[in-house]
Amino acid sequence: MARHTAPPPPFPRLEPFKVACSTCCLRHICLPTGLAPAEIEQLERMVHGRRVVPRNTVLFHAGETFESIYVVRTGFFKTSAIAEDGRDQVTGFQMAAELLGLDGICGGAHTCTAVALEDSQVCVIPYAKLDDLSRDFEQLQQQFHRLMSREIVREQQVLLMLGAMRAEQRVIAFLMNLLKRLQVRGFSSSSVVLRMTREEIGSYLGLTLETISRTLSKLQDEGMLEIRAREVRLLKQRQLSQLVRQAA
Amino acid sequence: MARHTAPPPPFPRLEPFKVACSTCCLRHICLPTGLAPAEIEQLERMVHGRRVVPRNTVLFHAGETFESIYVVRTGFFKTSAIAEDGRDQVTGFQMAAELLGLDGICGGAHTCTAVALEDSQVCVIPYAKLDDLSRDFEQLQQQFHRLMSREIVREQQVLLMLGAMRAEQRVIAFLMNLLKRLQVRGFSSSSVVLRMTREEIGSYLGLTLETISRTLSKLQDEGMLEIRAREVRLLKQRQLSQLVRQAA
DNA sequence: CGTCTAATTGAACATCGTCAATACTTGTGG
DNA sequence: CCACAAGTATTGACGATGTTCAATTAGACG
Numbered sequence: 380m381a382r383h384t385a386p387p388p389p390f391p392r393l394e395p396f397k398v399a400c401s402t403c404c405l406r407h408i409c410l411p412t413g414l415a416p417a418e419i420e421q422l423e424r425m426v427h428g429r430r431v432v433p434r435n436t437v438l439f440h441a442g443e444t445f446e447s448i449y450v451v452r453t454g455f456f457k458t459s460a461i462a463e464d465g466r467d468q469v470t471g472f473q474m475a476a477e478l479l480g481l482d483g484i485c486g487g488a489h490t491c492t493a494v495a496l497e498d499s500q501v502c503v504i505p506y507a508k509l510d511d512l513s514r515d516f517e518q519l520q521q522q523f524h525r526l527m528s529r530e531i532v533r534e535q536q537v538l539l540m541l542g543a544m545r546a547e548q549r550v551i552a553f554l555m556n557l558l559k560r561l562q563v564r565g566f567s568s569s570s571v572v573l574r575m576t577r578e579e580i581g582s583y584l585g586l587t588l589e590t591i592s593r594t595l596s597k598l599q600d601e602g603m604l605e606i607r608a609r610e611v612r613l614l615k616q617r618q619l620s621q622l623v624r625q626a627a
Numbered sequence: 628m629a630r631h632t633a634p635p636p637p638f639p640r641l642e643p644f645k646v647a648c649s650t651c652c653l654r655h656i657c658l659p660t661g662l663a664p665a666e667i668e669q670l671e672r673m674v675h676g677r678r679v680v681p682r683n684t685v686l687f688h689a690g691e692t693f694e695s696i697y698v699v700r701t702g703f704f705k706t707s708a709i710a711e712d713g714r715d716q717v718t719g720f721q722m723a724a725e726l727l728g729l730d731g732i733c734g735g736a737h738t739c740t741a742v743a744l745e746d747s748q749v750c751v752i753p754y755a756k757l758d759d760l761s762r763d764f765e766q767l768q769q770q771f772h773r774l775m776s777r778e779i780v781r782e783q784q785v786l787l788m789l790g791a792m793r794a795e796q797r798v799i800a801f802l803m804n805l806l807k808r809l810q811v812r813g814f815s816s817s818s819v820v821l822r823m824t825r826e827e828i829g830s831y832l833g834l835t836l837e838t839i840s841r842t843l844s845k846l847q848d849e850g851m852l853e854i855r856a857r858e859v860r861l862l863k864q865r866q867l868s869q870l871v872r873q874a875a
Numbered sequence: 876c877g878t879c880t881a882a883t884t885g886a887a888c889a890t891c892g893t894c895a896a897t898a899c900t901t902g903t904g905g
Numbered sequence: 906c907c908a909c910a911a912g913t914a915t916t917g918a919c920g921a922t923g924t925t926c927a928a929t930t931a932g933a934c935g
Contacts, residue, residue, distance in 0.1 A: 528732035
């Protein structure tokens with residue numbers, strides 16, 4: 380987790396080329412969902428550009444003034460926040476078409492830090508402009524509200540996980556959640572390449588890295604899944620999802 | 628019957644059925660924040676009315692079609708959701724001026740159940756109308772976005788708590804959070820009347836009711852606080868907040 | 876190919892959960 | 906207003922789950 384101290388802040392690199400929501404393969408699950416072609420064109424003009432975020436670099440820091448929200452275009456991110464006791468804890472992982480920075484709206488400053496876990500690209504959406512535009516386009520406003528609400532629901536589900544599940548259940552639920560999100564994006568429906576370390580998984584799930592490691596090993600011994608370094612292949616999804624459903 | 632607790636009720640208990648945001652004592656922390664008088668008037672007209680929710684009755688059920696969001700006017704609520712293993716887990720507690728139902732926006736159905744923990748009243752705000760009106764009033768839109776974002780941040784803070792804090796720290800953090808929110812609303816800054824059972828606190832904090840009870844007793848033995856049934860008086864807030872800050 | 880980080884595994888220990896017995900509150904009807 | 910019942914809270918003993926510390930191995934990257 381000494382990641383933040385890594386390379387110094389890179390200059391925000393904005394791509395010169397035009398953003399093209401209308402032809403983006405993510406348009407069906409991203410902000411443009413539900414918009415008419417003419418509206419999408421306006422949305423494109425609003426997007427400030429793309430920003431390249433190399434692996435292990437920071438997209439935004441907790442405490443930084445909030446100005447834009449970001450949509451992951453390619454790559455993978457983690458967000459982390461400083462707990463009251465000073466620990467840096469992972470609060471989420473984000474992949475393509477997921478939003479980053481929504482927490483900054485309420486106080487005008489980001490409350491978490493976003494770091495790319497692999498070379499990534501994000502679309503930069505100036506929040507003030509999004510607000511303006513969504514006052515003109517009902518569909519855009521509704522989609523934005525849905526996405527914010529989805530964030531609330533997603534966090535609620537994590538709460539449910541942290542509140543009552545045991546280690547094994549948390550790890551399985553985590554893997555299956557990743558898988559489901561990847562599946563929606565057209566990736567394999569049985570294997571995941573983990574972009575994060577055991578320590579980061581542990582931090583997210585409220586467990587230690589040792590427990591993550593042990594749990595994965597145990598599930599492998601039982602033939603439930605197969606681990607090769609950071610690639611996890613879920614072999615018996617039905618049984619795995621049943622394990623999650625079982626009461627503690 | 629007249630159980631005299633420290634905090635004097637700062638809000639009038641008796642009210643007509645017409646909604647009057649402009650004279651409501653909560654207007655500075657509620658939806659109308661930032662609106663011009665004329666705009667507030669329009670907002671009032673939009674609010675569908677008030678709804679009385681007696682103690683232990685349901686405001687909305689998980690799975691119910693989402694149509695309105697609610698603002699707590701008086702009283703106290705809990706929200707709970709069904710975890711994958713079938714357990715009913717408390718996901719939050721809401722007091723005056725806090726919103727209920729935001730999770731329903733993304734999927735068109737409520738994802739949690741809201742129950743009044745004391746006789747309560749809520750303002751009913753049809754979501755479709757709120758969307759319409761907020762397209763006309765920039766300030767209303769912004770305030771609504773802030774409130775949704777606040778919900779995201781609030782849940783993030785709970786994540787931080789569940790992820791790494793030990794039982795004692797969770798209980799203290801919980802009490803101090805309640806206190807802070809009550810303080811903003813003009814209540815006592817040192818004592819809280821717990822509207823929920825130990826079991827509900829435990830469910831929320833990912834602990835058992837026994838652990839809650841033991842922890843409170845221990846803190847009382849140490850002179851940190853004083854418990855009389857459901858009234859908790861925090862005696863040494865400085866030391867308590869330091870306990871939370873301490874690494875596990 | 877060597878160094879550094881990440882991951883695995885073991886053993887001892889701490890925290891919290893479970894089960895159980897008891898006491899206290901609160902609400903109800905006599 | 907009191908007595909009783911149901912729900913809620915406290916407390917103890919014991920055990921399970923997950924943490925901590927430590928040693929070792931495997932991978933990643935220059």
